Amino acid sequence: MSVQEEVLEKSATETAEEEQNQIIVFNDDVNTFDHVIEMLIKSCDHDALQAEQCTLIIHYKGKCAVKTGDYEDLKPRCTALLEAGISAEIQ
Known part of the structure; x- marks a missing residue:
């Protein structure tokens, strides 16, 4: 594999990774820390x-x-x- 092919392959891989979406959670003055933590554990499979x-x-x-x-x-x-x-929201 030539250097140019390696660079193109790496670029294609990075582009595919960049196309992943993200859930963005925004701050508010309503929800408690405990509620947000609990929901991230339940909804997003986070550990504590x-x-x-x-x-x-x-x-x-x-x-x-x-x-x-x-x-x-x-x-x-x-x-x-x-x-x-x-x-x-999902971005």
Whole structure:
């Protein structure tokens, strides 16, 4: 494989990874830390530490990408967050 072919292959792989969608959760003045943590564990398969860290990022930065993946996988997860009163969207 030539250097040019390797560069093209790497570029194609990176592009495919970049096309992954993300669930973004936004900060609000309504939900408690415990509620957001609980919902990230239930909806996004986070462990307790990961959910707590994401919740702190949401609080201090205003938003956080909490899950990355295919749209079809993210849609029901995002819907569960929205139904729990958490401000979230897929980007």
